[in-house]
Amino acid sequence: MRFNLVILMKIVILGFGAVGQGVTRVISLKREYLLDKYGLQLDIVAAVDRSGAALSENGLEPETLLETKAETGKLSQYPEYGVEGVSGLELLDEVEYDCLVEVTPTNIEDGEPALSHMQKAMEKGKDVVTSNKGPLALSFTKLAETAQKTGTNFKYEASVGGAMPIINLAHDTLAGSDVESVYGILNGTTNYILSRMAKEGSSYEQTLNEARELGIAETDPSQDVDGWDAACKIVILANSVLNRECALEDVKVEGISKITPEAMALAKKEGYLIKLIGEASQDVLEVSPRLVKEGSPFAVEGTLNVATLKTDLAEDVTVVGKGAGSIETASAILSDLLNIWNSG
Amino acid sequence: MRFNLVILMKIVILGFGAVGQGVTRVISLKREYLLDKYGLQLDIVAAVDRSGAALSENGLEPETLLETKAETGKLSQYPEYGVEGVSGLELLDEVEYDCLVEVTPTNIEDGEPALSHMQKAMEKGKDVVTSNKGPLALSFTKLAETAQKTGTNFKYEASVGGAMPIINLAHDTLAGSDVESVYGILNGTTNYILSRMAKEGSSYEQTLNEARELGIAETDPSQDVDGWDAACKIVILANSVLNRECALEDVKVEGISKITPEAMALAKKEGYLIKLIGEASQDVLEVSPRLVKEGSPFAVEGTLNVATLKTDLAEDVTVVGKGAGSIETASAILSDLLNIWNSG
Numbered sequence: 001m002r003f004n005l006v007i008l009m010k011i012v013i014l015g016f017g018a019v020g021q022g023v024t025r026v027i028s029l030k031r032e033y034l035l036d037k038y039g040l041q042l043d044i045v046a047a048v049d050r051s052g053a054a055l056s057e058n059g060l061e062p063e064t065l066l067e068t069k070a071e072t073g074k075l076s077q078y079p080e081y082g083v084e085g086v087s088g089l090e091l092l093d094e095v096e097y098d099c100l101v102e103v104t105p106t107n108i109e110d111g112e113p114a115l116s117h118m119q120k121a122m123e124k125g126k127d128v129v130t131s132n133k134g135p136l137a138l139s140f141t142k143l144a145e146t147a148q149k150t151g152t153n154f155k156y157e158a159s160v161g162g163a164m165p166i167i168n169l170a171h172d173t174l175a176g177s178d179v180e181s182v183y184g185i186l187n188g189t190t191n192y193i194l195s196r197m198a199k200e201g202s203s204y205e206q207t208l209n210e211a212r213e214l215g216i217a218e219t220d221p222s223q224d225v226d227g228w229d230a231a232c233k234i235v236i237l238a239n240s241v242l243n244r245e246c247a248l249e250d251v252k253v254e255g256i257s258k259i260t261p262e263a264m265a266l267a268k269k270e271g272y273l274i275k276l277i278g279e280a281s282q283d284v285l286e287v288s289p290r291l292v293k294e295g296s297p298f299a300v301e302g303t304l305n306v307a308t309l310k311t312d313l314a315e316d317v318t319v320v321g322k323g324a325g326s327i328e329t330a331s332a333i334l335s336d337l338l339n340i341w342n343s344g
Numbered sequence: 345m346r347f348n349l350v351i352l353m354k355i356v357i358l359g360f361g362a363v364g365q366g367v368t369r370v371i372s373l374k375r376e377y378l379l380d381k382y383g384l385q386l387d388i389v390a391a392v393d394r395s396g397a398a399l400s401e402n403g404l405e406p407e408t409l410l411e412t413k414a415e416t417g418k419l420s421q422y423p424e425y426g427v428e429g430v431s432g433l434e435l436l437d438e439v440e441y442d443c444l445v446e447v448t449p450t451n452i453e454d455g456e457p458a459l460s461h462m463q464k465a466m467e468k469g470k471d472v473v474t475s476n477k478g479p480l481a482l483s484f485t486k487l488a489e490t491a492q493k494t495g496t497n498f499k500y501e502a503s504v505g506g507a508m509p510i511i512n513l514a515h516d517t518l519a520g521s522d523v524e525s526v527y528g529i530l531n532g533t534t535n536y537i538l539s540r541m542a543k544e545g546s547s548y549e550q551t552l553n554e555a556r557e558l559g560i561a562e563t564d565p566s567q568d569v570d571g572w573d574a575a576c577k578i579v580i581l582a583n584s585v586l587n588r589e590c591a592l593e594d595v596k597v598e599g600i601s602k603i604t605p606e607a608m609a610l611a612k613k614e615g616y617l618i619k620l621i622g623e624a625s626q627d628v629l630e631v632s633p634r635l636v637k638e639g640s641p642f643a644v645e646g647t648l649n650v651a652t653l654k655t656d657l658a659e660d661v662t663v664v665g666k667g668a669g670s671i672e673t674a675s676a677i678l679s680d681l682l683n684i685w686n687s688g
Contacts, residue, residue: 176678313675334520
C-alpha cells in the first residue's frame with residue numbers, strides 16, 4: 001500500500017469578473033493534474049464579488065461558484081455558504097487562508113480597494129498573487145517593501161501581458177543575465193487597431209468603432225488607446241525587472257488617437273509599421289507610437305503582446321503571447337501559485 | 345561587523361571551444377554580480393581541451409585560461425597547473441567538483457565522448473549542465489533516467505536555441521500549463537539563408553556561398569542546411585517538454601537545398617515566407633520547409649531562432665532569441681547553474 005501526501009493551499013479570490021472566474025475554472029480543470037504532478041490541492045475557501053461572498057473553510061466547489069455567478073450574478077447566492085454584503089477587507093479578517101488572489105478591477109486613481117487588500121494580507125503573513133495593475137503602478141515600492149518585511153511571496157506575472165510570460169522569465173529563466181531595458185507592445189487593443197489601420201488604410205475612428213463592435217475595444221477605450229494601460233505595465237516592469245523605484249506619474253505617455261492613415265502609408269512605404277510601444281530603461285519611461293521594422297518580432301498583428309528584454313549576456317530575448325483573456329490570464333496566476341508552492 | 349556567507353560551486357569544463365571559452369568569460373564578467381546577488385562563487389577547478397587540461401583544486405584564473413588558449417591554443421600550457429594528454433574521462437576521476445559543464449563538440453553519430461562524460465559525472469552524484477546536443481538527441485531517456493536514479497540535476501537549456509530560453513520557460517515559467525506541441529525555427533544559419541533568398545530573389549547556392557563568406561554558414565554546412573541540427577533540438581524538446589521518449593532516428597527530416605527562388609516568389613505573392621520549421625507533438629516529429637505568414641512571429645529575419653509552445657491554458661507562447669553565439673550560449677549555461685544553486 002502506498003500513501004500519497006497531498007498539500008493543501010487555501011485560497012481567497014477577491015474579485016469575480018473574467019479573471020476571477022478564469023482562475024476558478026482553471027483550478028477546476030487542473031484538479032487532477034495538480035494532484036498527480038505536484039501533490040497539490042488548491043482549495044478556494046472564499047470568493048468575493050460586489051454582492052458579498054461565498055465562504056467555507058472546507059473549500060467551495062469551483063463549478064458551483066461559476067454556476068451561481070452565471071445564473072444569479074451574485075456570489076452571495078452560493079447555496080448554504082453565501083453571505084450578503086461582506087467586503088473583501090472584512091473577509092480577510094474572518095477566513096483562514098494561505099494565499100490571496102487579488103483580481104478586482106484595476107483602478108489607476110488610488111489603487112483601491114486592491115491596495116488595502118494586498119497590504120492587509122501580507123501584513124498577516126499571507127502570500128499574494130495578482131493580475132491587478134493599479135496598486136502596482138501606483139505603489140510598487142510600498143508593496144515590495146511590505147512583502148520583504150513580512151517574508152511573504154508577492155507575485156504578479158498576470159499583471160503584465162496576461163499569458164505572455166515576462167516577469168518570471170526575467171527573474172528565473174534568465175537568472176544569469178542583467179536586464180538593461182524592456183521594449184514592447186503591451187496592449188492588445190491598440191495593436192489590433194493599428195494592425196487593421198496598416199492593412200486596410202482605414203481611419204483611427206472607423207477602426208476603433210469596428211474594434212468596439214467586435215468586443216476587442218471597450219465602450220470607454222480611453223485606458224487602452226490613450227496609453228495608460230501600457231504605462232501601468234511599463235511601471236511594473238521597470239520596478240520588478242529593472243529595480244527602478246517609479247510610479248505611473250513618472251511615465252511619459254502618448255496614445256494612438258492622432259495616427260492618420262497617411263502616416264501609416266508613409267511608414268509602410270519605407271518598410272515600417274507604427275505600433276504603440278512601451279519602453280523602460282534606467283533613463284527612459286515612455287509609452288508612445290513608434291516605427292517598427294516589418295520582419296522584426298514587433299511586426300506582430302492582432303491582439304498579441306510582445307516584449308523584448310535587452311540583456312547584458314543573452315542579448316535580445318523576445319516573448320510573444322496573448323495579452324488578455326480569462327483563461328490565459330488565469331494560467332499566469334496558476335503559474336505564480338505553483339512557483340510559490342515550489343519555493344515553499 | 346557583518347560576515348557574508350559565500351557558497352562555492354566547483355566546476356569542471358570539458359571542451360574549450362567557443363562555448364567553453366564563453367562560459368569562462370561569463371564567470372569572469374559576473375564574479376562580483378554573483379557574489380553580491382547570490383553569495384555564490386563559481387570556481388573552475390579544471391578545464392579540458394584536446395591538448396590536455398588545466399587543473400587546480402583551489403580554482404583556476406578565468407582570464408589566464410582564456411589567455412593561455414588564445415596564445416598557445418592549448419590548455420595544457422596553463423602556467424604551473426597545465427597537464428598534457430589527460431582525457432576528460434580520466435579527469436572526472438581525479439578532480440573534486442560539484443558540477444560538470446559538458447561543452448565538447450556535438451557528435452550525432454554516437455554522442456561520444458560527451459555521453460560517457462555525462463553518465464560518469466551523474467553516476468558519481470555530480471550535477472551536469474550542457475549545451476551538447478549529441479548525447480541528448482541520441483540517448484535522452486538514458487540520461488534522464490541516470491539523473492533520476494542518482495538524484496542529480498541535469499540541465500540543458502543551452503542545447504536548444506542558445507540564448508532563446510525555452511526549456512526552463514516551459515518547465516518553470518509556464519508551470520501551470522500543459523505544453524501540447526512545439527513549433528519553431530531552430531536553426532539560425534538556415535533562417536539567414538532563407539531570409540536573404542526571400543529578400544534578394546537569389547538562388548540557394550549563391551546565398552549559401554555568401555553566408556559561408558560571412559562566417560554564418562560553416563565550411564561544411566550540411567548539419568544545418570540538411571536539417572539535422574534542428575532535428576536534434578526537436579528531439580530534445582519532445583523529450584523534455586512533451587515527455588515523449590524519442591531519438592534522432594524518429595524524426596522526419598528534410599533540408600532547404602531544394603528551395604528555389606521561384607518557390608520563394610510564389611509564396612511571397614500570397615503573403616507567405618518559406619522557413620525551415622521543426623515541429624514536435626504527440627504524433628509529429630518533423631523538420632521541413634514550411635510556409636509561414638508574413639506578420640506572424642515566424643516571419644523573423646536574420647539568424648534569430650523562434651519557437652512557439654502551444655499550451656492548454658496560456659494558448660500560444662512564443663519566444664525569440666539569438667540561437668547561437670559564445671556569450672549568449674554561455675548565458676544559458678549560467679542560468680542553469682544558478683537554477684541548480686537555487687534549488688539546492
